[in-house]
Amino acid sequence: MSELTDEEKKIILAKELTKIYPQLQINMTKVCGYNAPLWADDLLVVGLEYWLAKPLEQQWKTHLDGKIENFITYICSVQVRSGGSRFYTQYRKPSIQSRELFDNYKYVADEDIEEEYGLVIDCMKKQIELLNPYEKMLIEEKIIQGRSYAYINQKYNIHNGHLLRDIKRIVKQIRTKCKHCFDL
Numbered sequence: 001m002s003e004l005t006d007e008e009k010k011i012i013l014a015k016e017l018t019k020i021y022p023q024l025q026i027n028m029t030k031v032c033g034y035n036a037p038l039w040a041d042d043l044l045v046v047g048l049e050y051w052l053a054k055p056l057e058q059q060w061k062t063h064l065d066g067k068i069e070n071f072i073t074y075i076c077s078v079q080v081r082s083g084g085s086r087f088y089t090q091y092r093k094p095s096i097q098s099r100e101l102f103d104n105y106k107y108v109a110d111e112d113i114e115e116e117y118g119l120v121i122d123c124m125k126k127q128i129e130l131l132n133p134y135e136k137m138l139i140e141e142k143i144i145q146g147r148s149y150a151y152i153n154q155k156y157n158i159h160n161g162h163l164l165r166d167i168k169r170i171v172k173q174i175r176t177k178c179k180h181c182f183d184l
Helices: 006-053 056-064 068-081 086-097 110-116 118-129 133-144 149-156 160-177
Strands: none
Touching: 006 056, 006 068, 006 086, 056 068, 068 086, 118 133, 118 160, 133 149, 133 160, 149 160
């Protein structure tokens, strides 16, 4: 019997993938669990891309061993569980970071927030103005700008422990002085 050409191997592998595809869809549902409606199809695509990126000889050997389904399912299982995988960064992470919109929830504009919390905001602004320059800088950098402790540490050469302690103290101080506004 003569050796198969690469083209013949590719045709056989494509037919094999077509044959096992329905079972792979079932496997993805099991791998994803209750998130199957969200992830199963995308996960299967990622698994197939990894499979097809393998050298033809590896694909062929896996086919001869009868392990294509196992191999793709294993790839997908690792992808769905790993926090650093391509599937996580492209599919899971964006869905985790996006917020749900609810039909029955009234999303308010900034003006409405300003109107509703005007007393609190005014009080907080007044208390921030009364702070010393170091405390104002901390509130500006961490609370208003949302900078990380590492960024503030590097920019101002202040120890992280001191930053955490001072910011907690300042926020508590402002909360205490504006507490009367929350009780209205």
